[in-house]
Amino acid sequence: MELSAENLREKLQRELEAEHVEVEDTTLNRCACSFRVLVVSSKFEGKPLLQRHRLVNACLAEELPHIHAFEQKTLTPEQWTRERQK
Amino acid sequence: MRASGRRTWQPRAEASPQVVNRGSGVEGSGEQAGMSGSLGRAAAALLRWGRGAGGGGLRGPGVWAARSSSGGCSAEQLDALVKKDKVVVFLKGTPEQPQCGFSNAVVQILRLHGVRDYAAYNVLDDPELRQGIKDYSNWPTIPQVFLNGEFVGGCDILLQMHQNGDLVEELKKLGIRSILLDEKKDQDSK
Numbered sequence: 001m002e003l004s005a006e007n008l009r010e011k012l013q014r015e016l017e018a019e020h021v022e023v024e025d026t027t028l029n030r031c032a033c034s035f036r037v038l039v040v041s042s043k044f045e046g047k048p049l050l051q052r053h054r055l056v057n058a059c060l061a062e063e064l065p066h067i068h069a070f071e072q073k074t075l076t077p078e079q080w081t082r083e084r085q086k
Numbered sequence: 087m088r089a090s091g092r093r094t095w096q097p098r099a100e101a102s103p104q105v106v107n108r109g110s111g112v113e114g115s116g117e118q119a120g121m122s123g124s125l126g127r128a129a130a131a132l133l134r135w136g137r138g139a140g141g142g143g144l145r146g147p148g149v150w151a152a153r154s155s156s157g158g159c160s161a162e163q164l165d166a167l168v169k170k171d172k173v174v175v176f177l178k179g180t181p182e183q184p185q186c187g188f189s190n191a192v193v194q195i196l197r198l199h200g201v202r203d204y205a206a207y208n209v210l211d212d213p214e215l216r217q218g219i220k221d222y223s224n225w226p227t228i229p230q231v232f233l234n235g236e237f238v239g240g241c242d243i244l245l246q247m248h249q250n251g252d253l254v255e256e257l258k259k260l261g262i263r264s265i266l267l268d269e270k271k272d273q274d275s276k
Contacts, residue, residue: 049239049243049246049247050237050238050239050243053239053240053242053243054224057225057226064226065226067226069188069227070226070227071188071241071242072242073242
């Protein structure tokens with residue numbers, strides 16, 4: 001298990017069948033290993049925020065105990081399209 | 087009363103009576119430095135409002151004693167803790183002195199909505215609580231927000247709820263009227 005932005009991105013993409021994933025290493029802004037992620041997946045459709053975030057947490061269950069701060073944004077493909085149009 | 091003259095709303099289940107400013111491990115310190123003025127005002131406001139009703143307004147000692155005597159942080163105890171108040175948050179630091187940018191964000195959002203009467207537990211004071219609450223809610227990070235005994239999420243979720251109006255609705259269900267509604271009414275009536 002390697003805690004790199006790339007590894008996290010690949011894992012999220014694969015397990016959540018994501019259309020789009022962005023992983024930002026925010027360690028420099030925080031005091032220890034930290035990431036901010038954006039995941040766009042149709043798996044989030046019809047799910048409230050908490051459930052979506054839990055899906056992401058479950059996907060990264062192995063990594064999260066080693067991550068100090070974690071921010072996430074979870075969008076459905078439709079929400080993502082709308083956001084990009086703003 | 088541990089801190090004399092302080093009739094205020096106080097975060098309960100705090101292991102030590104005084105608020106210690108932990109310099110290290112502060113996240114988002116840039117935001118905190120910038121906000122120290124408004125945090126000072128917020129703290130002063132909290133001191134003014136306090137916790138009204140009798141018993142000196144401090145329900146803290148009872149809760150604290152129960153936890154320390156059992157020496158643990160069981161699921162049952164946490165369950166009781168999160169159901170004790172309508173709004174319960176677990177923070178790094180206290181509402182007066184958040185020790186983390188994300189915890190600070192939660193405090194500020196609640197302040198924006200005029201939610202003054204809530205229970206805040208400082209996980210930095212209690213490593214068992216810090217791990218216990220993560221196990222209880224099956225959530226890896228702090229801060230954690232509970233509304234009506236139910237886990238709502240962390241800072242990200244609360245922020246989105248604030249932005250999309252869901253937080254106002256959820257507070258309404260708890261019989262808490264967000265002051266943002268009043269501000270909006272003022273604006274509409276002008």
